[in-house]
Amino acid sequence: MSNVLDELVWRGLVSQTTDIDALREAFDSGPVTYYCGFDPTAPSLHHGHLVQLVLLRHLQLAGHRPLALVGGATGLIGDPRMSGERVLNSKDTVAEWVERLREQISRFLSFEGENAATMVNNLDWTGELSAIDFLRDVGKHFRLGTMLAKETVARRLNSEQGISFTEFSYQILQGMDFLELNRRHGCTLQTGGNDQWGNLLAGVELVRKEERKAVHALTTPLITKADGTKFGKSEGGAVWLDPEMMSPYAFYQFWVNADDADVVGWLRTFTFRTREEIAALELSVAERPQLREAQRALAEDVTTMVHGERATQQAVAASQALFGRGDLADLDPETVAAAMAELPGADAAVGDAWVDVIVATGLVAGKGAARRAIAEGGVYVNNVKVAGEDQVVSGDQLLSGGFAVVRRGKRTLAVARVRSA
Structure with missing residues (x-):
């Protein structure tokens, strides 16, 4: 327990704290009750x-007690964005998303034992709160100058869109969460991303003023790539944790494609591997980068943590099978469809010449190049070599869903989506 803060720093999970020495002393003194909030502004x-x-999981494993807050109230408002006013979702939509987020969060924490996690919803203490009580009891502690100085608020005030009172009040609501959790559960630490620092401080100050107590805040840094570009965007957008919004296969592929310059840092931040294990993988990156052992370890660990072992096994099997190291026919239909969705391709029909299909997928520039590639033995359909340029698409070549993986050489892939003749 006493070494947890040093461990978090080593893993790149600490950016700012209100008082790192006081926080270290709190961790050393016994179990700390801490919380992080998640707003249902998406499903x-x-x-x-x-x-x-x-971060929540590391602290719980170290013996501290987590409160996972899903913002049924703050999700109805939304934290102000830099780019403009949010579209307010309906109460029914937010309530549905609350349940979806609760289910996702529950996979990361243990709800049993002496330091069992507790799931909370801030709608429980704001739903019946009157506007008068909110302004008198909570609003009186917030100074307008401090609220206006917040970076997001200041930028929005200077933009054409401005900022509504609705979004402006968000920081008061989040501050009230810390106060209520301190009163109800003895919570003394709030964690969040670095962009939440101002909101976290609002809660720290509110607890100090109302309860005459010193509490703590800790933020994690913004994760970036080694080249300085933004971390966490797939070609289709955000890297979602919901398998319906991003398949486990696509999720696995995002991590396994990590750059050599990024992978060791991401292993520290996103996995629970020991320092010794990560050091060995770092050595592998330096001496045997072609094996991509660190990337595979990262992808398998994170995908298992988010989607479970079976989904990870299917993602690994699909990744291997696509490149000829496994049987594509052994994959389940969902994984096949997910893997095919990640590949460039073209529509085809039973009876079409493979020469034409290969050109249509973009694997080669024209029919002449397609014929040469086939003649050289370098074109495969579902890992079976295309024997001659006169071969046509047949139904017995297809995977579930009417797909055929077309590979040129060892690593260039495309998909043919075949309809019946």
């Missing part, structure tokens, strides 16, 4: 929330 959590979930 799923994403890669940014994953950093917080990993």
Whole structure:
């Protein structure tokens, strides 16, 4: 327990704290009750929330007690964005998303034992609160100058869109969460992303003013790539944790494609591997980068944590089978469809010449190049070599869903989506 803060720093999970020495003393003194809030402004959590979930889990494994807050109230408002006013979702939509997020979060924490996690919803203490009580009891502690100085608020005030009172009040609501959790559960630490620092401080100050107590805040840094570009965007958008919004196969592929310059840092931040294990993988990156052992370890660990072992096994099997190291026919239809969705391709029909299909997928520039590639033995359909340029698409070549994986050489892939003749 006493070493947890040093461990979090080593893993790149600490950016700012209110008082790191006081926080270290609190951790050393016994179990700390801590919380992180997740707003249901979308039907799923994403890669940014994953950093917080990993942090919550580290602290619980160290013996501290987590409160996972899903913002049924704050989700109705939305934290102000830099780019403009949010579209407010209906109460029914937010309530549905609350349940979806609760289910996702529950996979990361243990709800049994002496330091069992507790799931909370801030709608429980705001739903019946009157506007008069809110302004008199809570609003009186917030100074307008401090609220206006917040970076997001200041930028929005200077934009054409401005900022509504609705979104402006968000920081008061979040501050009230810390106060209520301190009163109800003895919570003394709030964690969040670095962009939440101002909101976290609002809660720290509110507890100090109302309860005359010193509490703590800790933020994680924004995760970036080694080249300085933004971390966490797939070609289709955010890296969602919901398998309906991003398949486990696509999720696995995002992590397994990590750059050599990024993978060791991401292993520290997103996995629970020991320092010794990560050091060995770091050595592998330096001496045997072609094996991509670190990337596979990262992808398998994170995918298992989010989607479970079976989904990870299917993702690994699909990844291997696509490149000829496994049987594509052994994959389940959902994994096949997910893998095919990640590949460039073209529509085809039973009876079409493979020469024409190969050109249509973009694997080669024209029919002449397609014929040469086939003649050289370098074209495969579902890992079976195309024997001659006169071969046509047949039904017995297809995978579930009418797909055929077309490979040129060892690593260039495309998909033919075949309809019946």
